[in-house]
Amino acid sequence: MASKRAEIKRMGILAVLASFCCALWGSAFPVVKWGYALSGMTDGSVWQYIYYAGLRFVLAGALLWVMTVRKIGLPKRQDWQPILWISLFQTVLQYTFFYIGVSKTSGTGASIIAGGNVFVAVMISSLVFHNEKLTAPKVIGCLLGFFGILWVHLHDFNMLTGMHWLGEGLVFMATISYAISTNLMKRFGKTSSPVLLATYQFIVGGIVMLAAGNIFGGTVTLQTAQSIGVLGYLSGVSAIAYVIWSLLLKAYPVSSVAVFGFTTPIFGVIFSDILLAEAGIFDTTAVWIALLLIAIGIMIVNRSEGV
Template identity: 40%
Template sequence: MENKTGKEKLLSKTWAAALLALICSALWGSAFSGVKVGYEKFGIQASAWQDQMVFAGIRFFIAGIMALIAGSIGEKKLLVPHKKSLYKIMIISLFQTVLQYFFYYIGLAHTTGVKAAIIVAANVFTSILISSLIFRLEKLTVKKIIGCIIGFAGIIVINAGGLKGNMSFSISGDGFIFLSTIANGFSSVLMKKYSVGENPVMLSGWQFCIGGLILWLISAVSGGKLGNITVSSVSILLYLAFVSAAAYSLWSILLKYNPVSKIAVFGFMNPVCGVIISGIVLKESDSFGINGLIALILVCTGIYVVNKNKKRK
């Protein structure tokens, strides 16, 4: 019990939560370009949603296996769910993997990376609103709203250049990306709610396995397939699986020991990291200029406002 209490105290500290959340943001930020590269490597077309679901299903099934292996090694025992945990796993999997990525993968193929990054950032709002207004896990305060608005302004700034002349709205693109953010918001709150008395890595790993299998079955029935199986294409698939396994497992642990709003607001760093990493990987030297610096300041300010504690008298 003492170790558990010590772990809970450590992960509840703002600096520790911030460090781990930023690691998650860096991993997820790299996935924006990673998915696009994966489509190119496997020869997946924008209209081939069945092939996109094969890609997603295999990625998340492997991610689940990775998470369960790492978690089992850490706990020194196999992470096998109890019967009472299966319902929780299925519900989390429905929102986190099946619905979120069904809409995300199809949406990303029909919109730009810039617009997707901005819309995805809205999951911070949806997570906090769902936690506060639907599940009543915390209070919706003016401070949280202001912090979210400041952070979201940073996302607009860093992506402003890519939006010029491209303000049209596509249901199959932008609309599906937005639906994926709503699913993500529910999954974050459900993980917070269901991880009480449960191992969050166990929940994370099994929900990925089940969700990945469901996505693969959907694609198999619809005739989906993967082509161009090469070392480079398999490598990007394995990397994206690692991103999901590592980032979501860490995120789940943070949600277990912290309020949803405290952790969710770090999601604003995902697009910022995405722009920086894309600039490095794709050698876009102008990807992080003055706008990027302003955006980073706004995002950090928003995170600070949401997590600032009132001084006790």
Template identity: 40%
Template sequence: MKKTNELLTKNSMVCLLALICCLLWGSAFPCIKIGYKMFQIASNDTASQILFAGARFTLAGILTIIIGSILGKKALVPQKGSWHMVLALCMLQTVIQYLFFYVGLAHTTGVKSSIIEAVNVFIAILVSSLIFHYEKLGKEKIIGCMIGFAGVVLINLNGSGMEGGMSLLGEGFIVLSTVSYAFSSVLIKKFSQKENPVTLSGYQFVAGGLIMAAVGLGMGGHLSGFTPASAALLVYMAMISAVAYSLWGILLKYNPVGKVAVYGFMNPVFGVILSALLLGEQNQAFTAKGLLSLILVCLGIYMVNKTPRCSQR
């Protein structure tokens, strides 16, 4: 166990596993929008968007529990005193985050969403520093947050190839989803000291997915267009969550929040590139404003994590 813990704190291993997570998460932006087309979900069909998300995360939870049980050679079941943790993560990481995310993504582009999502890195570090006191908040981190937010604001300015501006149902909901995710990231670090992070991920996904599916059905949502291709996409999207969140939770358990969060800058990088390639959004991804926004976000995250290792607790 000690060797495993040491391995998971090595910079090279943290980098490798974190980049795998970010690549998977980056692919989620275009996959969700492709899924809307495959399952014939209109941008104003909120009920079906929520149902779609519920189906994805219920399946993700089931896959996480099955895979975790096989790898651990025993049934993956939360401890008796861990159910309140599962419920808290279920609401923050799945229900609230993805209610806002799925609706927001239907009203904006994959490129803009992927860059706005980078805000969760700054919020997670602020929450970790100011509320949970896991690490200190220095001048570099404050400057980094300001630079990163400047990139988010820039991507939403009208003109120069960036159409649409900012709307509450679009970019506004994406921002709210990042806030929810940031809080859940810090809670994962806290809860994983007492419970297996893979167990937490699996059961909170099942609970959150079922809640979202019930809400979507209750609102009159429906899914159609099931084909081998659309089913495969749904399974892949479930695996994104099952693999990425489990790995990320393990990294947060053994490392400072800032050390892991720094790799979040690759989410918008992968998201922008994959959205450009798969959704034909090259006009946004490769304009001067789009690239400058991405650079500012990445620079901000670098500044946030530039603080000396001794400042972390």
């Protein structure tokens, strides 16, 4: 009985912390677009978006460094390879795709597509990293979830004109990069501190993106306190959510953590409606059918894990 109560408590902690992370990430979809507008980037070049992302992640890494440097110290020689690999997929590739993609789609659409990170992470964990077994229920759940993501765009069978491949397509590529980084963090977090990996991968990835954006003329001017505040919020979202998520990945199986990602598109839709007034962009019924299908797919995957 005591062990059962302990397990319920353990899963309760996971549910609260993972859902909190997803709420922060869900709010980031519309806030990024808001930040673009405040910084005069609504029609900006690709390199402006890359530069803006670099600013965000250098600040996120600096924030973590200030908060944790006494505990984590400097990376050791064996830490640098994990830092570079995670930085490549978690920060550089994911957010290069994401920042360009989200500039060409709605916050609601981006958040729903990004909900597929649950299924992509499970598939990559099983087929690439061999962290867990790929079973029929997982396959069915993943396919159902992906259909839910597509449904919001294809419910009127307008495939060719309903999707913008430089928008939704790049957001989906960001989802794949995220899924790979999730499994890398699970693997490397066994031998290195997740907080150390998170801190320095943000700094390294942010510097790379900042330098690339600057070289190609993509500078951004933050002229108002509001634009600075939005950038600070996005940096805080990255720092807080990713560290908590990394610690959860160290303590729990990938599927058990990733399954809570279904709440990200729900929070994304809610925050997009509040901040960007996007409720009328998509057919409301189609949005909720898509989210329902995603949730059912997650429950199937979750049940197959016995969580």
